[in-house]
Amino acid sequence: MSLTPLSIILALVLAWFAVGLLGLIAPRNVAWVGRTLFPLGAAMGLAMAVAAVLAIFGATETRILAIGLPDLPMHLRLDALSAFFLALIGVTTTGISLFAAGYFRGGDGTAPGLMGLQYHVFLASMAMVVLADDAFAFMVAWETMALSSYFLVTTQHRVPEVQSAGFLYLLLAHIGAISLLLCFGVLQGGSWQFTFDAMRAADLAPAWASVAFGLALFGFGAKAGLLPLHVWLPEAHPAAPSPVSALMSGVMLKTAIYGMVRVSFDLLPHTQWRWGVVVMVVGGLTGLFGAVFAAVQSDMKRLLAYSSIENIGLIFSGLGLALLFRGMGMGTLSALALAATLYHCLNHAQFKSLLFLVTGSVMHATGERSLGKLGGLLRHMPWVAGMALIGTLAMAGLPPLNGFVSEWLLLQSYLLTPSLPHTLINMLAPLGVAVFALTTALASYVLVKFFGVIFLGQSREPTAPPARDAGLLERAGLIWLAATSVLLGLLPVLVLRALDRVNLELIGSSLGERAATWWSVMPLSSERASYSPLALGIGILVCVALTFLLVRRLYHGRIRLCTPWGCGYPQWTPRMQDTAEGFGQPIRRVFEPFFEVQRQTPTAFDSAPKYRVVVTDRWWGLIYAPIIRLVQMLSRWVSFLQQGNISLYLLYSFATLLTLLAFVL
Amino acid sequence: MNALNFALAISETVMAIALAPLLLGLVDQCRAWLQNRRGAGLLQPYRTLRKLLKKDAVVAQTASPLFRASPYVQFGAMALATAIIPIFGTHSLLATSADTIALVGLFAIARVFTALAAMDIGTAFGTLGARREMMIGFLSEPALLMVFFTASLITQSTLLPNIVITMTSHELVIYPSLAFAAFAFVMVLLAENARIPIDNPSTHLELTMIHEAMVLEYSARHLALIEWATALKLLNFAAIGLALFLPWGLSAPGDGGLAIAASLLIALAKLALFCAVLALIETMSAKLRIFRAPEFLGTAFLLAVLGLLVHQLLGS
Numbered sequence: 001m002s003l004t005p006l007s008i009i010l011a012l013v014l015a016w017f018a019v020g021l022l023g024l025i026a027p028r029n030v031a032w033v034g035r036t037l038f039p040l041g042a043a044m045g046l047a048m049a050v051a052a053v054l055a056i057f058g059a060t061e062t063r064i065l066a067i068g069l070p071d072l073p074m075h076l077r078l079d080a081l082s083a084f085f086l087a088l089i090g091v092t093t094t095g096i097s098l099f100a101a102g103y104f105r106g107g108d109g110t111a112p113g114l115m116g117l118q119y120h121v122f123l124a125s126m127a128m129v130v131l132a133d134d135a136f137a138f139m140v141a142w143e144t145m146a147l148s149s150y151f152l153v154t155t156q157h158r159v160p161e162v163q164s165a166g167f168l169y170l171l172l173a174h175i176g177a178i179s180l181l182l183c184f185g186v187l188q189g190g191s192w193q194f195t196f197d198a199m200r201a202a203d204l205a206p207a208w209a210s211v212a213f214g215l216a217l218f219g220f221g222a223k224a225g226l227l228p229l230h231v232w233l234p235e236a237h238p239a240a241p242s243p244v245s246a247l248m249s250g251v252m253l254k255t256a257i258y259g260m261v262r263v264s265f266d267l268l269p270h271t272q273w274r275w276g277v278v279v280m281v282v283g284g285l286t287g288l289f290g291a292v293f294a295a296v297q298s299d300m301k302r303l304l305a306y307s308s309i310e311n312i313g314l315i316f317s318g319l320g321l322a323l324l325f326r327g328m329g330m331g332t333l334s335a336l337a338l339a340a341t342l343y344h345c346l347n348h349a350q351f352k353s354l355l356f357l358v359t360g361s362v363m364h365a366t367g368e369r370s371l372g373k374l375g376g377l378l379r380h381m382p383w384v385a386g387m388a389l390i391g392t393l394a395m396a397g398l399p400p401l402n403g404f405v406s407e408w409l410l411l412q413s414y415l416l417t418p419s420l421p422h423t424l425i426n427m428l429a430p431l432g433v434a435v436f437a438l439t440t441a442l443a444s445y446v447l448v449k450f451f452g453v454i455f456l457g458q459s460r461e462p463t464a465p466p467a468r469d470a471g472l473l474e475r476a477g478l479i480w481l482a483a484t485s486v487l488l489g490l491l492p493v494l495v496l497r498a499l500d501r502v503n504l505e506l507i508g509s510s511l512g513e514r515a516a517t518w519w520s521v522m523p524l525s526s527e528r529a530s531y532s533p534l535a536l537g538i539g540i541l542v543c544v545a546l547t548f549l550l551v552r553r554l555y556h557g558r559i560r561l562c563t564p565w566g567c568g569y570p571q572w573t574p575r576m577q578d579t580a581e582g583f584g585q586p587i588r589r590v591f592e593p594f595f596e597v598q599r600q601t602p603t604a605f606d607s608a609p610k611y612r613v614v615v616t617d618r619w620w621g622l623i624y625a626p627i628i629r630l631v632q633m634l635s636r637w638v639s640f641l642q643q644g645n646i647s648l649y650l651l652y653s654f655a656t657l658l659t660l661l662a663f664v665l
Numbered sequence: 666m667n668a669l670n671f672a673l674a675i676s677e678t679v680m681a682i683a684l685a686p687l688l689l690g691l692v693d694q695c696r697a698w699l700q701n702r703r704g705a706g707l708l709q710p711y712r713t714l715r716k717l718l719k720k721d722a723v724v725a726q727t728a729s730p731l732f733r734a735s736p737y738v739q740f741g742a743m744a745l746a747t748a749i750i751p752i753f754g755t756h757s758l759l760a761t762s763a764d765t766i767a768l769v770g771l772f773a774i775a776r777v778f779t780a781l782a783a784m785d786i787g788t789a790f791g792t793l794g795a796r797r798e799m800m801i802g803f804l805s806e807p808a809l810l811m812v813f814f815t816a817s818l819i820t821q822s823t824l825l826p827n828i829v830i831t832m833t834s835h836e837l838v839i840y841p842s843l844a845f846a847a848f849a850f851v852m853v854l855l856a857e858n859a860r861i862p863i864d865n866p867s868t869h870l871e872l873t874m875i876h877e878a879m880v881l882e883y884s885a886r887h888l889a890l891i892e893w894a895t896a897l898k899l900l901n902f903a904a905i906g907l908a909l910f911l912p913w914g915l916s917a918p919g920d921g922g923l924a925i926a927a928s929l930l931i932a933l934a935k936l937a938l939f940c941a942v943l944a945l946i947e948t949m950s951a952k953l954r955i956f957r958a959p960e961f962l963g964t965a966f967l968l969a970v971l972g973l974l975v976h977q978l979l980g981s
Contacts (some may be wrong), residue, residue, distance in 0.1 A: 002892050031677050057750055105865065120734045130953075147970070186783075221846075222785075307720070307820055354778055360818075375787070376727075378731065378785075380728045389731075392778070393774075396773070397770065397773075398774050398777065399767050399770040399774070408766050411766055411810075412766075412823070413815060415814060415818065415823065418976075418977060426977045427796075427974065427977060429977070430811075430814075430970060430973035430974050430977055431970070433814065434811060434812075434970045434973070436965070437805075437807035437810045437811065438803070438807045438966070440807075441802065441804070441806040442797070442803050443804040444776075444777055444803070444806075445802070446804045447777075448795065448799050451781065451786035452781055452792070452795065453779070453784075456781060456784040456785045457784050457787030457792065458787035467826075469725035518783075520761070520762060523742065526761065527822055527824070527827055528821060528822050528823070529764050529822065530762070530764065530765060530824065531763065531766075531767055531821040531823060532761070532763070533764035534828065535759060535762035535763075536739070536745075536759075536767060536771075537763055539739055539745045539748070539762070540738075540742060540774070542742035543740075543741035543742070543744045543745045543748075544737045544738055544763060545738075545741075547737050547740050547741050547744070547890065548737050551737075551886055551890070553719050554888055555719075556721075558721040559721065559722045559723075560721055560722070560723050560724070561723075561724055561725070561726045562725065562726065563723075563725065563726060564721055564725040564787070564788050564882060565725070565788075565881060565882055566726060566786075566789065566791075566881070566882075567881065569789075572788065574787060575813075575923075576788070576789035577784075577788070577789060577791075578784075578789075578792035578793065578795075578796055580694060582796070583792070583795075583797070586796060586797070586800035586959070587798075587800075589956070589959070590959045592799075656947075
């Protein structure tokens with residue numbers, strides 16, 4: 001067995017598994033699990049990233065492992081697309097595992113050692129999802145991923161809300177998995193060969209291809225959180241421990257994107273442009289919906305969960321655009337849109353994991369998840385706040401950080417839609433780009449709320465003990481992810497070169513060497529558009545520094561400290577600051593029809609005035625409640641059979657036997 | 666040639682930064698004339714800046730470093746934007762490093778830092794102002810992007826100098842899509858620069874203020890920087906509007922001294938005209954209730970999207 005990237009990566013997957021098992025030696029020993037095993041896992045993540053980056057620029061490798069059922073060996077394949085996602089998994093988990101090393105402590109939930117096992121199995125299964133080259137291997141890895149993450153979500157399994165959140169997650173994961181199973185059934189096209197190679201070769205009729213595509217969209221959409229299958233995200237994320245939320249939101253959602261790209265670009269070679277329209281519309285609506293809902297949340301992890309839905313929406317709308325261009329036979333434009341989409345996946349993995357980890361540190365320090373009880377943490381937790389600020393600015397899509405680059409590329413691909421030879425799409429594209437722009441602008445609203453309410457101002461619960469900053473390992477994890485967010489923003493050339501390989505493999509054309517230099521990005525031609533993150537970053541730094549020096553030099557630096565002015569009002573308490581609900585109020589007004597709001601306002605005569613606003617998701621009432629009622633009704637009918645009377649059950653057996661006999665004879 | 670270009674670009678930026686407060690003075694003076702007042706004179710903003718820069722800074726005890734850093738970031742971002750936008754010529758050095766989308770991003774940096782600094786002290790008015798500013802921002806930012814997109818669809822470029830060059834190089838055509846975009850742009854300009862009908866720069870009325878509520882806690886040099894950044898923002902928006910909708914008369918790189926002097930004069934005349942029109946709009950309209958602001962900006966956004974749609978429909 002020579003030392004190829006694939007064998008290194010397989011060894012690392014096994015090593016993750018072994019690290020997880022080692023945790024069972026002393027499951028309650030926090031020092032052993034936290035200080036030794038998790039850093040080991042982080043190191044393996046880094047090694048995985050390095051091997052995967054090598055693999056992107058290397059040749060495609062395949063391997064058949066003789067494990068599994070008889071005559072059904074496991075096919076593995078490491079090509080540029082899987083290597084890109086492995087790199088994403090590696091880079092992101094490095095930071096998350098480092099943080100987790102300092103995060104998990106003993107408690108009344110799952111023992112740390114057992115959680116370590118679940119955590120590392122989760123990592124290994126995500127890597128296997130990306131490597132799988134036949135439907136069996138894929139589904140086994142996919143289900144392992146769903147189950148291990150289910151156990152991680154229900155770490156605090158004694159809390160009723162956590163139980164129901166876990167159940168909802170498991171339910172939607174399995175509905176999605178059934179859809180994927182059916183999708184692979186359609187994709188094999190009558191050959192009954194379930195390797196991906198056979199599926200590539202199967203020449204499906206256009207109608208069947210569309211069916212397969214629809215099933216894949218449903219199945220992967222359930223995992224990614226597409227509308228209306230998003231309901232598990234805002235429930236599962238607050239229930240899970242923060243590193244797990246980071247892993248699920250930052251990395252696991254991306255495996256769904258991987259699956260979508262694999263099926264629609266690789267396994268279905270003849271793309272139809274209508275698929276692109278569907279994906280673009282669903283993605284755009286998901287994005288807007290997520291952003292609007294994120295703005296009105298008052299639980300910080302729910303807020304981030306809705307913001308994940310928003311980003312998934314942006315990613316899917318980019319994917320739709322790529323499919324649209326590909327279906328119309330415009331290779332280069334499709335390559336641009338796909339590069340932008342995958343780039344955004346990578347970026348979202350960095351800053352969203354970072355912010356979820358930040359919420360973990362905040363919860364450790366204060367024990368609070370509700371934004372209404374936080375505030376002023378910048379003074380007590382400068383490290384966490386500093387890293388959170390970087391994550392906030394990156395996610396708000398501000399140059400020169402990483403969120404901006406991918407959004408810029410996505411907008412550039414939107415601007416190329418007028419070249420499409422179809423009137424309907426030409427009408428649809430401006431609406432798409434308008435929704436896209438509105439979504440990204442709302443994201444900065446959400447992020448100002450997130451950072452401002454948690455870290456700025458005064459503590460809204462003045463009696464709470466002062467919070468302490470995160471420990472060294474936690475800090476290391478945060479710094480790693482913040483650093484990758486900055487680097488990916490400043491040096492897009494690194495990512496775009498790698499994505500060129502992916503594009504060549506999937507679409508057959510790429511942006512080419514000239515599209516990106518160390519200094520700047522110019523996707524199609526330098527006359528059309530260019531953006532130089534380094535120049536802009538240095539420009540901002542120079543301008544700010546010059547201003548600072550000039551003011552320093554020319555004017556005295558006398559400063560007087562005193563109490564805040566606040567228009568001179570004599571009575572002032574921290575409770576007068578905006579709460580999370582208050583900050584979201586304009587959004588609630590502007591997007592009134594989106595929400596189902598229950599308001600309870602006090603009257604002038606209340607002796608104990610109470611103000612209460614509950615904002616709920618309309619989708620519950622629209623889709624889920626009728627389904628739940630239907631299921632309950634059906635089960636009531638079926639339960640009629642169950643009378644608890646043994647002679648009746650004997651009668652059932654007899655009747656069944658008779659029916660079967662009738663068939664046989 | 667290159668050295669000349671460099672010198673020209675730097676001097677353009679420095680001159681623009683120096684002249685920006687004059688723009689505010691001119692608008693105020695025009696407003697005063699229109700309202701039958703004598704006005705404080707063109708140089709009043711400079712006097713205010715000198716006064717502020719002389720004073721001791723008073724900073725709340727509860728302020729964090731972010732509060733003190735924010736004015737520098739705001740000023741820096743606006744100054745950088747000035748360096749990118751063509752004011753009287755398309756010779757900016759940074760033009761290719763930031764296109765119109767990046768410009769919107771630069772404005773967003775300034776906005777986010779202003780809002781964060783306003784939330785930092787923890788007073789009731791600060792958070793209120795931040796919330797309102799972000800409300801304005803989330804509608805005006807996409808509207809501005811749509812305006813830019815309409816122009817870039819016509820010219821096949823998102824780079825501001827290239828847009829200007831393409832627009833001026835062919836004969837005069839009236840683009841219906843640009844007319845929609847221009848309407849939307851004026852509305853965005855009013856909202857972004859905290860002018861009437863969205864905000865009133867000359868009052869501190871607790872219930873209605875937006876921008877002023879955010880900078881309540883600032884004083885002396887910090888406040889001076891913020892005021893100057895506000896003036897620069899107005900100049901930047903004016904220059905963008907002129908470049909998009911009245912691009913004639915801008916000098917190109919490689920032009921002779923006479924052409925540059927002429928373009929400078931034309932640019933100053935256009936800016937003066939802009940100030941007069943702005944004063945007229947402000948005098949003729951009344952301030953909207955804050956709840957009406959989303960409707961106003963929603964209209965701007967829809968107009969801008971309509972511009973894009975019209976372009977797609979008519980192909981122009």
